[in-house]
Amino acid sequence: MWHIYIRLTVNGQREEWSTQRRCERGDWDKGQGRVKGTRAEARSINSWLETLNARAHSCRQELYAGGKAFTATHIRKLMQGEELEPPRMLSEAWNYHVAHIAGLLGKDYSLATMKKYGTAYKALQKFLLQQFKSIDIRLDKLDHRFVKEYEYYLKADYGVKNNTAVGMIKKLRTVIRIAMDFGWLLRDPFIAHRMKTTEVHRNYLSGPELNALVTRKFRGRRLRRVRDLFLFSCYTGLSYADTQKLTAADLFLNEAGEQWIETHRVKNNNRVRLPLLAPALALINYYCDQPGIPEGKLLPQITNQRANQYLKDIARDLGLKKHLTFHCARHTFATTVTLTNGVPMETVGQMLGHKNIRSTQLYARVTDTKVAADMEPLREKFKGVRLELAGD
Secondary structure, X not given: OEEEEEEEEEOOEEEEEEEEEEEOHHHEXXXXXXXXXXXXXXXXXXXXXXXXXXXXXXXXXXXXHOOOOOOHHHHHHHHOOOOOXXXXXXXXXXXXXXXXXXXXXXXXXXXXXXXXXXXXXXXXXXXXXXXXXXXXXXXXXXXXXXXXXXHHHHHHOOOOOHHHHHHHHHHHHHHHHHHHHOOOOOOOOOOOOOOOOOOOOOOOOOHHHHHHHHHOOOOOHHHHHHHHHHHHHHHHOOOHXXXXXXXXXXXXXXXXXXXXXXXXOOOOOOEEEEEOOHHHHHHHHHHOOOXXXXXXXXXXXXXXXXXXXXXXXXXXXXXXOOOOOHHHHHHHHHHHHHHHHOOOHHHHHHHHOOOOHHHHHHHOOOOHHHHHHHHHHHHHHHOOOOXXXXXX
């Protein structure tokens, strides 16, 4: 019995393998490449050979349509269901993007962004280990169910709140889109996935609370300096990291001779330009000749961790139930200092270093005082309206 082989040749490169069929030597028609006769066995073998021939042409067309060079080996692998190339892994796409971020630190990305990707990847690896007994997975194995189960894991098992989970999943989605752009993944596992953040009402100081902080006398130089840094953020909207990097080079006079600040945010390198209010300017002038201020810096230098510890003492001293952070100071600037005093939302956003108004809306809350002031003209207008009311 002869074994029947299939032979493919592309640009001189040849592949041969068994069709898993056999026939008698005298029954083989070399010219036709088929088994002679009409017996059931011959018809069955010839039908299978026709199927293989059609499959070979189909695979060739599929590879040709892909626009990449291919060989006889590629056709054979596709016919036999083998991988044409080693499967792309999720770790490969993730590491590519993180390396891209690392190369553009200080330009398009901040160190904080890279750290967040590191945190998100650790959570993702724990999920993979729990679900698949591995810390990596093939990209073509990702689907909508994977995303839904990962979201559930983050909230139920990993123990993060909804908005944190949404942020982690968005980072995975960014990596997946890069993989799709590179042709490493053909279908989008996020195509049917919807994420919704929970509205968070962040702390800010009211007018009376801000005034109490301004007038309170604190014992201890470090406590006073942390209070002053916090106040500077309240009157400028700058984050802790942005206040710490300020130098004299960030100050300039506008055309009217007024003192302004121009800097770039540490978080995203967005430009910030804003006029200095009198309290903020007073703090700069006070610290320009104080001991212990590094040369060239405008304000005291202290670690974020230590500053947050002192802010707890300050809140306790003032009898505040609010959790004081430098985010709270930025919200105070957006709400109490600017919006409440009639500064438009668009202007507030520019001073906060936001690129779109949605970011500003997360910081800004229209207070009752502002609502009352805005409604006062309308209240006056409707005072003269008399309704004709009749009993039932």
